[in-house]
Amino acid sequence: MDKINRIIARIDDLDLAVMEKAQKKLDFLTKPQGSLGKLEDLAKHICGIRGKLVLELKNKVIFTFAGDHGIAEEGVSAFPQEVTSQMVYNFLAGGAGVNVLAKHAGARVIVADLGVKSRLKAKSKKLKIKKIDFGTKNFAKEKAMTREQAVSAIEAGIEIFEEERENGIDITGIGEMGIANTTSASAIAAVITGESVKNITGRGTGINDKALEHKIKVIEQALFLHQPDKKDALDILSKVGGYEIAGLAGVILAAAANKVPVVIDGFISTATALIAYILEPKTARYMIAAHASVEIGHRAMLKYLNLEPLLDLNLRLGEGTGAALAISLAESGVKIMNEMASFESAGVSEKSG
């Protein structure tokens, strides 16, 4: 817990003076003021986070964490549980959606096993193994993990970020893989936002009406059984969380402490963001919401965090796919600020009257 407390103590406010400077720089470029909308907002926000006039986003890193979920036993997912580990191998081979979109955005993907059920064979150093356990317990029947395990998973996320920071990180995104993890994410979201389980639970990878009804019931009963304390992130994680979700909350804390913007992907990543927010509300200032997921309940979670999604492309894959697209948009905003000519340098007349 010391590691978590130390990193939280380092999380600062945004640098408003730098944001003002960024705004001035943007206002003298050859375009009507504000006419590049959210691209300009992104540039300004990123400067405020980094505490300097950012010249480029050279190192773009997406953390994709995997973990298995005991709740899969309850038949809440359309895919079998072995898909979690199979997809980890797919990430390592570069064949998954996040690999393709990260490459398009010029970002690295860092894959980590926080709690996959099987013992993964990493052929390369590309897989970071920080396994806390071989999957969570079935939270329909017992706590998903111990409080100590929740702490360890968050700390593992902090460690992974700090290790990768040695290779440079100017902006980061988070993504996840874990069969049945929308069930955990919905439970977390219901506890923290106060929304009903029904309003916050969707079809995940694509379950039918009957399975959805069952999924809602499973979550409702689990919340009744465990009564998680909405103000205690570790209590929520231990009762209904997941290792990859806890680990990514650690990444958010570490990103904020290191003044690195963190792009939140979809539904499950936003549940992670809620956990980070409960641990330290200032983290929200470092977040950029990539997109509005198809998964119902996502907008309520973003609203709770006071975040506006950049994209709305009917995505519901996770892995960090939406984060990759948003990172490219963020980079385009930074390029606008730095590469466009000013009215003066280009000899263009300014607005009259």
Added chain:
Amino acid sequence: MDKINRIIARIDDLDLAVMEKAQKKLDFLTKPQGSLGKLEDLAKHICGIRGKLVLELKNKVIFTFAGDHGIAEEGVSAFPQEVTSQMVYNFLAGGAGVNVLAKHAGARVIVADLGVKSRLKAKSKKLKIKKIDFGTKNFAKEKAMTREQAVSAIEAGIEIFEEERENGIDITGIGEMGIANTTSASAIAAVITGESVKNITGRGTGINDKALEHKIKVIEQALFLHQPDKKDALDILSKVGGYEIAGLAGVILAAAANKVPVVIDGFISTATALIAYILEPKTARYMIAAHASVEIGHRAMLKYLNLEPLLDLNLRLGEGTGAALAISLAESGVKIMNEMASFESAGVSEKSG
């Protein structure tokens, strides 16, 4: 007019069989079916347009056309008229918004003078000079151009596309520059969509309330004076159009005839799309709407064309800036279709039940 008729005769339907093949290819990739939403739609749409399973979008081209508008005399813009030519030089020097965003997307920008008021000094072959006249006439008082000039401008756009096609074009975007051209675009949109001038006229580069009221009045009076025929694109162009708007309609026709997807930028580009649609409704099938502009009236125009905007980033710059961002999204869709592993190749289990 022969050139226009010949190109229209070449515009075909989309290839539905290829779109079905693309869908099948997408459905076997390692992700829940449809979970990459609009990226998958884009890939499929582009295959249907190109008439083949597209493997890459290598040559990405944005056509940014410039023209001046006599209606600027009426005080409808916040910027002085010389900005049109100044911005053309800025495009050629690579300092404008569209240059930065096109570079980010890996796209070329082709700049053309269709009707700038001054005689431009092109230091390089980068500027295509197809000047129909030194700006349009003030359509508050007389017709903007002759019917013959409207035809010449459309044909010039077709020629520019055909010339550039020799360097390869897999996807294209359109953008524009012309002080006071939102006034022309609003007039065109009001005629074609049937919306009231008030509902379709916005602040352009940023005029105040009083100037907006004046702009609306100018357009209303001009439409009353000229009574353009909503079914006759050449009549509309000649009475209230612009040379860059007409030229870009030619680009749309040529793109459709050559099976090239054409990404429509913002408000003025969408007015151009309306003109192309009146000339040949099939052109709409080749269009991708980049974004929803801040400019009011834009959504009504997109609705008329039955297009859904990909992005909503509060953009209102034009030039092709939104098109550049959307081209990158389209490319990411094509990459998803081609670079992701299939369930079989990656050894990932498929959905159960």
